[in-house]
Amino acid sequence: MMKYSLLFISLLSQISNIALAVSPDSIVERCNALTEMKFDNAKVIKSELIEERFTPLTKLADTLRGAENNVITGLPQFCRVELAIQPEINIEIWLPTQWNHRLQAIGGGGYAGFIPFDELAVAVKDGYATVATDTGHQGNLLEGNFVFKNNQLQADAIADFAYRSVHEMTIKAKQVIENYYGQMPSFSYWNGCSTGGRQGLMEAQKFPADYNGLYITAPAIQWDKFLPSELWPQIVMQEELGQPIDLAKLDKVRQAIINLADEQDGIKDGIIDDPASLEITDEFLKQQGLNNNEIVALRKIWQGPTTQTGQFLWYGIEPTAQMDALAGSTPFPIPVDYLKYWINQNPTVDWKQLGYKGFENYFNDSVHLYRPIIGTDNADLSQFKHLGGKMIIWHGWDDKLIPPKGTIHYYNRVLKIMGGQNDTDEFLKLYMAPGVDHCKGGEGADKINGFQSLVNWVENKQPPTTLTAQKIEKGQITLQRPLCPYPQKTVYKGKGDTNNPTNFECQ
Template structure:
């Protein structure tokens, strides 16, 4: 029997009996013995079980009052001395043991963020008597800190020593979670890997409905084959600027007017002036009635299927996460129909979203001095063809970080952004996504070598992913599938 004391973010261990001395990376007690752990804040162990798989993993689950569940995966052999917090997706709500991280040698932890459901559903935050503010805070940040403190403490109890280094690794909501840790709890992690981060949550989530609102307002639900034809035209016009024709390397220099396609025949009809006007507004992003900016839109060349999708018969199919945001978090009405949102009242919902949820879920504080001063290192990457979270929002955040933290040179000493041309949300698309970026972060943290590029891979194709704002450019010699034949150049 032993007691684990966790208070004020600090951990201490006291045990009954004599602790054994372990070999490097080996546990000092059994996995089942961790069931006896007790915490001063009422957290309790709900299961402790070792797998029979190879490699063997010790699975621990915790329940933090009131409803935060944490899953911890500990390698039984060959722990690398590091801790990894593993991020979730969407609205989260599921508990998945972070076994991949454990197989790589990490003591790792993940969380359901304090509620149960599917990542696509946001009804858990609503009740007839009001929004569940405590659960919203759990989802936004408290569960992440609890995962970290408790996960490290359990690793200490199992191996007899604290992790030497700690890393966060997540995409989408997981990317937002990593940046939330850096902003609110700057000493939790030595390194944060944040991919396609769902920051600017209070703005990009309502903006995800804009394509459907525009199509409905125009009485023009554009079929996918027209969208595909338009995107192919964009690629034909903008793709070769980097020296090779395969994907748009830099959407910033792509200036394409969809009205040039009016009259073009496709398998599902002729592109009309109305079609072109709708596409232009989708690319432009949501605007107020007077035309002023609210948020970003899809980058030209990015698939419309995620946010402007429709089924046979031209039935709109908006992204479920944004529909639930309007229904449960903004309208707070189970009977709410997203079709009541128009270009005229859209800004009202957008402003409400900012007012109610920016402070808790915006996750866009550019002041990272405490994280930097604690020695933290940050790598952000985002696919430039992300069809769900607008990559311009991540660029905007990094630009604000750069301005706040003393300019590009000083910022680059602890935080770097990499764009992945042609890559969709977290993965997929025609581009090359980072093959394994965590080791680059580990090397930066533990050996002081900052990455100027990340290696991207898509099947047999490799590409260098350049430190923003540089972009890859083909040198004109050798295979275009080989990263060695590209160099990073300034914006074209």
């Protein structure tokens, strides 16, 4: 009888300890205690328990991303941690009380300078411990002057932006997670688009042990080439016409091209599956109201940058992409600041004075100076593969900022170095999304289940075949398509509901 009484008391004690471990007071104490953590080059600035809603500091950069972050609601209970890494790297770590034992790191965009609170919220709602960084500076994601202070280029700021901030963030976040939960994450994932995509690929190339899975969208890789190329449309229009082409004309041309080629895939849906294969005649362009000089300029924009003698430098955006960002009435700010502060180190430089010769020099200087630092184009991913890492990349064919052919170019180099299609398929798959703009938007299906597919691949050893892409408007699925792994294409079988993925096949 005494034996069973002692066992009962022991069980009660264990139950009490478990209850204490998850009691509100205990959670608050554990969260607050994170401020006492010691790091060699970092410090926890603040830790607090958040429930239901959070109001981040509103920053212009977040507004530009389209994030509505005056207040974020519907949040689960989580411990919010502000961490500062020397010299000026700010980190945000969110630790949900109901944790799924995984880490999901969120990438930035443009020149960064902000915390993507809206995307942290999505991850924490799904049970992930999640983390993001401003990459070492605070500011507008379109402004690149953070690397230029006191009339000098700041090498540390460039290194932090290029790779150091993300790696340091990853190491510190895992230490905080272990301290808070008593264990490291079972799996660590990266999720990023544009600059965030580049950050993830840099991790695979430079720090392949940091993440088990990388979800990469429209990556800003080959930074040294594509970034100066974003100024090419303005250079062309300045040299050929003396002024930009009227955007209404460009929109008319784009829509006419889409209408002309729309039904070539057997479906009239306003989406071109492979815009790179289109053949567009001068006569067709004249019918849309372009004169001869405008046709010359537009073809040069589509073709992408060349040397003065016509030799290929880099890719252009596709004819089905919107032209308002790179060929609008004013140039896109990111390459202008890159020219001023990163290349010339002179805020007074006027891009209009470049001409074709000056642009070629600008391009070559960029490759020479920054390919080793931030090119992020190392196609040897053997160490990442050896460690069991998996990666899914997708890019929208109608991306108006980063040429999708650049991502295909990188992927083909990976194929060559990593032993061909079969060997590469073991750890990396690329998908092209018809009609999708930069990261999201466009006429195509831009809600893609790739992240969930990546998790399944990493944890259950089930490589994805197709991904499912949806267009959601006003809460309703208006379009649904499968995406096939490149170089395969998604082909309609010719009958059945075009919103049913089973009515398509990969060829």
